[in-house]
Amino acid sequence: MAGSSPDIDIAIIGAGPYGLSAAAHLREAGIEARIFGKPMEFWADKMPAGMLLRSPRPASTISDPRSKFTLEAYESANNITPAQRTSLETFVGYGKWFVQQIGSELDQRNIGTVKKENSTFKLVLEDGAQLTARCVVVAAGVGNFRRTPATYAKLSEKACSHCYDGRKLVGLGKRVAIIGAGQSALECAALLGEAGAEVEVIARIPMLRWIGMHPKLHRLGPISKMLYSKHDIGPIGISRLVAYPNMLYHFPLGWRDRIRTRAVRSAGAPWLIPRLGNAKITTGRNIVSVTEIGDEVKLVLDDGSERRVDHVLLGTGYSVDITKYRFLATDLIQAIEQFNGYPKVRRGLLSSVPGLHFLGAPAARSFGPLLNFVTGTEFASNELVSNLSRKLN
Numbered sequence: 001m002a003g004s005s006p007d008i009d010i011a012i013i014g015a016g017p018y019g020l021s022a023a024a025h026l027r028e029a030g031i032e033a034r035i036f037g038k039p040m041e042f043w044a045d046k047m048p049a050g051m052l053l054r055s056p057r058p059a060s061t062i063s064d065p066r067s068k069f070t071l072e073a074y075e076s077a078n079n080i081t082p083a084q085r086t087s088l089e090t091f092v093g094y095g096k097w098f099v100q101q102i103g104s105e106l107d108q109r110n111i112g113t114v115k116k117e118n119s120t121f122k123l124v125l126e127d128g129a130q131l132t133a134r135c136v137v138v139a140a141g142v143g144n145f146r147r148t149p150a151t152y153a154k155l156s157e158k159a160c161s162h163c164y165d166g167r168k169l170v171g172l173g174k175r176v177a178i179i180g181a182g183q184s185a186l187e188c189a190a191l192l193g194e195a196g197a198e199v200e201v202i203a204r205i206p207m208l209r210w211i212g213m214h215p216k217l218h219r220l221g222p223i224s225k226m227l228y229s230k231h232d233i234g235p236i237g238i239s240r241l242v243a244y245p246n247m248l249y250h251f252p253l254g255w256r257d258r259i260r261t262r263a264v265r266s267a268g269a270p271w272l273i274p275r276l277g278n279a280k281i282t283t284g285r286n287i288v289s290v291t292e293i294g295d296e297v298k299l300v301l302d303d304g305s306e307r308r309v310d311h312v313l314l315g316t317g318y319s320v321d322i323t324k325y326r327f328l329a330t331d332l333i334q335a336i337e338q339f340n341g342y343p344k345v346r347r348g349l350l351s352s353v354p355g356l357h358f359l360g361a362p363a364a365r366s367f368g369p370l371l372n373f374v375t376g377t378e379f380a381s382n383e384l385v386s387n388l389s390r391k392l393n
């Protein structure tokens with residue numbers, strides 16, 4: 001292929017919110033991109049059935065350049081009554097509808113391998129088909145980055161799973177220990193408790209944290225707007241900083257890390273509190289050993305107490321590590337400058353490899369926590385378009 005024109009200009013890997021939004025913005029700018037992957041697969045197959053989005057409605061819209069394909073537009077077109085909390089089903093339906101509206105080319109096959117070949121990229125699809133692309137936009141989300149602490153690594157799949165492993169909240173057994181104190185841990189605890197399981201949440205932090213515990217501060221009109229940005233990520237002050245990713249980009253890495261950690265720390269949405277009525281909550285405790293004994297798992301806590309459960313569910317979040325994107329060839333990974341698993345991306349969300357862009361959570365260490373959420377799609381897509389318009393026109 002060296003020397004000939006690539007088969008396509010832009011390959012977008014991943015048909016989640018970031019990939020779909022990028023395709024919509026590129027199309028409007030006259031740049032055709034092909035999206036690879038099943039639309040909204042992570043949300044449809046990996047999130048627990050019955051979950052509600054934590055982000056408020058205005059921050060749950062996937063950006064398109066004319067703001068035509070909003071969550072409200074989807075609901076209105078499909079006679080869905082808007083609810084204060086968006087359900088998983090509605091959000092998945094919204095993403096699938098969005099892709100139909102934008103008219104971009106969608107290939108539902110997964111990408112198996114991406115290699116750099118001279119000035120282009122060679123992509124091998126899951127069925128062995130091959131093509132070349134001038135630029136690759138990685139919008140593959142965090143599904144590959146599940147964090148499984150070493151303590152639990154030896155447990156069988158029957159005994160232990162991760163909150164992101166899929167919709168397996170049935171058949172886990174009667175007694176379930178949930179490790180962690182973030183939204184996914186607490187929401188799984190609520191859902192399992194409501195389904196009749198005996199649930200215990202075990203967390204290291206001294207007490208559970210809840211986000212948005214100052215609702216009055218959000219109802220002060222213009223004053224609220226000064227305190228919180230429309231993205232509603234993080235507490236007062238941080239929320240406003242997060243809204244300026246191009247400014248955060250110039251902050252020292254240590255500051256950026258502190259802001260990101262503070263904005264996305266483990267916390268649950270307060271509407272979960274009444275739903276956790278039956279769950280036992282144990283905070284300030286570490287698990288020191290875990291043993292699978294027959295059909296049970298024995299957990300020993302650092303106060304010497306023991307638990308016997310049928311299943312351990314890990315709500316231990318994720319750590320971005322692009323080496324876990326198995327589709328990136330080893331020599332390509334090695335060419336990407338990183339800070340500990342995060343690609344270093346600059347304006348245009350461009351990595352150190354020309355033509356290779358990263359959207360979503362992998363870009364958050366460079367541009368801040370906005371990129372961890374659906375509401376960051378507007379910024380990411382605009383950055384991408386301005387970079388690619390210059391490059392391709």
Ligand SMILES: Cc1cc2nc3c(=O)[nH]c(=O)nc-3n(C[C@H](O)[C@H](O)[C@H](O)COP(=O)(O)OP(=O)(O)OC[C@H]3O[C@@H](n4cnc5c(N)ncnc54)[C@H](O)[C@@H]3O)c2cc1C
Nearest residue numbers: 014016017018037041042054055110111140141360373374
């Ligand atoms: C439990 C949980 C709750 C959350 N709640 C919220 C919330 O309420 N609001 C919010 O804003 N954010 C929430 N998030 C964060 C959410 O993951 C991101 O906001 C959003 O999914 C980011 O979109 P994305 O396109 O980057 O990733 P994804 O939605 O994960 O999409 C990436 C897609 O790429 C696909 N893919 C991966 N590899 C390949 C490949 N090789 N070839 C083709 N396709 C591939 C995946 O299957 C996936 O469908 C939540 C996350 C979790 C885990």
